[in-house]
Amino acid sequence: MGIYINAMLNTYDTLRKKQNAKYKQSLKTKDFDYMCFHTPFAKMVQKSFLSLVEHDIKLNPADFDKQLVQGIAEIAGGAGTSAEKNTKIQNFLLKQVGKDWQNRCERSLYLSKRLGNIYTGSLYIGLLSLICDTSISL
Numbered sequence: 254m255g256i257y258i259n260a261m262l263n264t265y266d267t268l269r270k271k272q273n274a275k276y277k278q279s280l281k282t283k284d285f286d287y288m289c290f291h292t293p294f295a296k297m298v299q300k301s302f303l304s305l306v307e308h309d310i311k312l313n314p315a316d317f318d319k320q321l322v323q324g325i326a327e328i329a330g331g332a333g334t335s336a337e338k339n340t341k342i343q344n345f346l347l348k349q350v351g352k353d354w355q356n357r358c359e360r361s362l363y364l365s366k367r368l369g370n371i372y373t374g375s376l377y378i379g380l381l382s383l384i385c386d387t388s389i390s391l
Contacts, residue, residue: 254297258304261290265305281316282309287389288358289379292365302358303346321349360386 272280282288282305290298307325314322328341347354361379363386365371371378384391 254300257291257293257297258301261301262304262308265308279313281313282306283316286357287361287383287391289361289376289383290358292362292375292379293370295362295366298358298362298365299347299354300343302354303343303350306346306350306353307342318349324349360389 269280272278288302288305290301292298310317310322310325324345325342328338328345331338331341333341361382363382364378365375365382368378383389
């Protein structure tokens with residue numbers, strides 16, 4: 254899972270650099286109304302979304318609630334292994350940005366949760382889930 258998340262974060266950083274070079278403005282996760290990920294399984298998407306939010310908080314702490322930034326810093330500086338801290342940070346973030354996760358990303362898992370992993374097509378199933386969601390306007 255670490256390889257997947259690192260690849261996603263590197264891709265996001267590349268997109269941010271290109272956005273800044275071309276338009277002279279920084280890109281942030283909040284700039285995306287909805288997000289779709291390649292979906293081997295739903296929990297991986299959740300961890301990826303939360304990792305992306307955590308990464309954005311580290312890059313742009315002033316853009317986030319001080320309690321959120323401080324909570325992550327306290328967990329990161331606390332006791333435990335790297336894996337234990339990561340789990341605690343993910344759980345903390347899910348409590349803090351859970352509604353954002355549900356509204357912007359989890360809804361893209363509707364079909365994936367019913368069909369399972371369809372490998373290459375999983376990203377497109379996520380997009381189709383969003384397109385077919387009648388409660389949102391794309």
